Amino acid sequence: MTVTDVGTRAGRVDDAWFAEVRELARKRDAVLLAHNYQLPEIQDVADHTGDSLALSRIAAESSASTIVFCGVHFMAETAKILAPDKTVLIPDARAGCSLADSITVDELRAWKAEYPGAVVVSYVNTTAAVKAETDICCTSSNAVEVVASVPAEQEVLFLPDQFLGAHVRRTLGRTNMHVWAGECHVHAGINGAELAAQSAAHPDAELFVHPECGCATSALYLAGSGAVPADRVKILSTGGMLDAARASHAVTDPATAHQGKTVLVATEVGMLHQLRRAAPEIDFRAVNERASCRYMKMITAEALLRSLRDGTDEVHVDPELAARGRAAVQRMIAIGRPGGGE
Ligand code: 13P
Ligand code: SF4
Numbered sequence: 001m002t003v004t005d006v007g008t009r010a011g012r013v014d015d016a017w018f019a020e021v022r023e024l025a026r027k028r029d030a031v032l033l034a035h036n037y038q039l040p041e042i043q044d045v046a047d048h049t050g051d052s053l054a055l056s057r058i059a060a061e062s063s064a065s066t067i068v069f070c071g072v073h074f075m076a077e078t079a080k081i082l083a084p085d086k087t088v089l090i091p092d093a094r095a096g097c098s099l100a101d102s103i104t105v106d107e108l109r110a111w112k113a114e115y116p117g118a119v120v121v122s123y124v125n126t127t128a129a130v131k132a133e134t135d136i137c138c139t140s141s142n143a144v145e146v147v148a149s150v151p152a153e154q155e156v157l158f159l160p161d162q163f164l165g166a167h168v169r170r171t172l173g174r175t176n177m178h179v180w181a182g183e184c185h186v187h188a189g190i191n192g193a194e195l196a197a198q199s200a201a202h203p204d205a206e207l208f209v210h211p212e213c214g215c216a217t218s219a220l221y222l223a224g225s226g227a228v229p230a231d232r233v234k235i236l237s238t239g240g241m242l243d244a245a246r247a248s249h250a251v252t253d254p255a256t257a258h259q260g261k262t263v264l265v266a267t268e269v270g271m272l273h274q275l276r277r278a279a280p281e282i283d284f285r286a287v288n289e290r291a292s293c294r295y296m297k298m299i300t301a302e303a304l305l306r307s308l309r310d311g312t313d314e315v316h317v318d319p320e321l322a323a324r325g326r327a328a329v330q331r332m333i334a335i336g337r338p339g340g341g342e
Contacts, residue, residue, distance in 0.1 A: 013041040013301050021045050024308035031064035035071035036238040037270035037296040042070045042304060049274060051239030052124050053139040057333050059083055068307060069315070070299045074100045076315045077128045081322045081329050091303035093313035095295045097125055099212070102182030103160040105129040111157060115178065118155035121146055123164060124332065125184070128317045131325030140164060140211050141237035142336030144171050149335055163187065167211040167235060170220070184212050190266050190288045192218025198287050199228050202262050206232045208241045210267035215287070219266070238267060242274055249279035268293050
């Protein structure tokens, strides 16, 4: 389970805002989806909060006629590719992604020309044009399974995130996999030195590390060198972090066993809101408190209200591009699903 359903609201917005958003969503027959990095009030007012894979699946299956995607632009585009007949809105279309910007479709075409016959695996953090040149998309929660689904003798071009690519290559021990040198400015800024300093300051803490982080290699080094016991280092997607927090909460008496437990979290700071809700007895701490995605934070309370009132900003994907990218995105949402893997 990687999705949180609509719940109690964060204390920063008033009741009137919350009620108006819910009422406008009802009138528009809209489902509100929020990524785990959204502002707390946006996460709380949404119908579903989750990671990029879970939200794509909900977008594909929702019966609502409008999807309001509180996330970044490639996520809303992915929803439109999966649900072309629905109206897809993003409250602020300027919410881009530095990782998606790290490869253009022309760069991908040139790379493919160097490796004819290679299978192209693109992280979902890519533009619709790049998806149209892709064989299978993946997210951080199913990247390993997606690459494992490619026959061992076939070469793989993995893009655009170098840290996620390195994590997949290391996990599968796959040598015929070429990785694009892109990165997300937020996750690349969470570095190994910070992680080492934090884990020295909290020697009993567990580490939750998103595979996009520049410190993922360092986390594995800390585990390999014995500085942090290997079972305390977890490389997880945002949805995986929540699953781990919920599992930890479920198996213990929150009043006793986990008092004093600390988890160091290496990802965008918006993640802390859901983690603290899932396991309030655990002390979740950001490895880097400045790791905030300015694009995710463009979806403000005002922007969401405007979007629902005025129907802005509508997301359009060229139908020909969407048709070419759809199979790659559909394979992504099938792989890693219980009973749906390839
Ligand atoms: P998840 O796939 O773990 O949701 O993370 C995606 C991400 O980094 C979006 O910016
Ligand atoms: Fe893109 Fe990074 Fe922001 Fe995620 S955190 S939306 S990968 S820039």
